[in-house]
Amino acid sequence: MSGHANSSERKDACADSYEDERRIEEEDEEYRICREIIDQANEANKDYREAYELYLSKVVDYEAIKWGTFSGSVRIEKWDESGFHPLEVFITLEYKTGDAVNIPYADHPIDKEFSNAFRKHGWKVEGKGTMIYGYRCWRCGKLIPEDKLEYDQNGRRRCPECGAVSTRSHQIRLVKGSKWLYAYKKVKLSGSESREQLREIMIQNIRRPLCELSGDGGREA
Incomplete structure (x- = not known):
C-alpha cells in the first residue's frame, strides 16, 4: 500500500x-x-x-x-x-x-x-x-579690401581712395563679423x-x- x-x-x-x-x-x-x-x-x-x-x-x-x-x-x-x-x-x-x-x-x-x-x-x-569684410576708412567711409589697403612710410594704414591715414584718434579699422x-x-x-x-x-x-x-x-x- x-x-x-x-x-x-x-x-x-x-x-x-x-x-x-x-x-x-x-x-x-x-x-x-x-x-x-x-x-x-x-x-x-x-x-x-x-x-x-x-x-x-x-x-x-x-x-x-x-x-x-x-x-x-x-x-x-x-x-x-x-x-x-x-x-x-x-x-x-x-x-x-x-x-x-x-x-x-x-x-x-x-x-x-x-x-x-x-x-x-x-x-x-x-x-x-x-568673416573679414576689409577696412573702413574713417574719412570717406569706403570699405577697403585687405589686398588694396596701402601703408605710408611709417607703416600706418592709408586709404587708397582718399589718402586718409590711420592715426590714434582717427583709425582705419578692420571690419569683421x-x-x-x-x-x-x-x-x-x-x-x-x-x-x-x-x-x-x-x-x-x-x-x-x-x-x-x-x-x-x-x-x-
Missing part, C-alpha cells in the same frame, strides 16, 4: 510540475507576443514622429530660403500622451554671411541687425566663426493644432523677424 501511495504522489507531483511548466511557457509566449505588438507600435510611432519632424523642418527651411542664404530646421521636443500631437517645438535658423571662399555677401556685418530683429520676437541668437549667424526659438503648443495650423505657426514665427531684418514689413501680411 505504501508503495502504491508513493507512486500516486509522484504522478501527481509530475502532473503539477508539467502544468506549471506549461503555464510558464504560455505566459512567456503571451509576453513575447505582447512585447512584439508594443515594439511594433513604438516603431510605428517613432516613424510617425520622425516624419512629422521632417515635415515641419521642410516647411521652415522652404520659408527661410526665400529670404536669402538662410536654412532652417525643427526639432519636436515634447509630445502629448498619445504621442501624435506636438506640445513643444524648437526652431533653428542658420544664416551664412559669405560664400565658400569667405567673400562676404554684404559690405558690412549684419550681426547687430540680425540680433535686434530676432531678439525682438523672442528668439535667442549667437554667431560663430569670423560672424561667419554664421544662428537664431533659436522654442514654441509651445496646445496639442490640438492641425498639421495645417502648425505649419502656419512655424511660418509666422520665422517670417516676423525676417520681415524686420529685410526692412519689408509688408511681406508679413
Whole structure:
C-alpha cells in the first residue's frame, strides 16, 4: 500500500510540475507576443514622429530660403500622451554671411541687425566663426579690401581712395563679423493644432523677424 501511495504522489507531483511548466511557457509566449505588438507600435510611432519632424523642418527651411542664404530646421521636443500631437517645438535658423571662399555677401556685418530683429520676437541668437569684410576708412567711409589697403612710410594704414591715414584718434579699422549667424526659438503648443495650423505657426514665427531684418514689413501680411 505504501508503495502504491508513493507512486500516486509522484504522478501527481509530475502532473503539477508539467502544468506549471506549461503555464510558464504560455505566459512567456503571451509576453513575447505582447512585447512584439508594443515594439511594433513604438516603431510605428517613432516613424510617425520622425516624419512629422521632417515635415515641419521642410516647411521652415522652404520659408527661410526665400529670404536669402538662410536654412532652417525643427526639432519636436515634447509630445502629448498619445504621442501624435506636438506640445513643444524648437526652431533653428542658420544664416551664412559669405560664400565658400569667405567673400562676404554684404559690405558690412549684419550681426547687430540680425540680433535686434530676432531678439525682438523672442528668439535667442549667437554667431560663430569670423568673416573679414576689409577696412573702413574713417574719412570717406569706403570699405577697403585687405589686398588694396596701402601703408605710408611709417607703416600706418592709408586709404587708397582718399589718402586718409590711420592715426590714434582717427583709425582705419578692420571690419569683421560672424561667419554664421544662428537664431533659436522654442514654441509651445496646445496639442490640438492641425498639421495645417502648425505649419502656419512655424511660418509666422520665422517670417516676423525676417520681415524686420529685410526692412519689408509688408511681406508679413
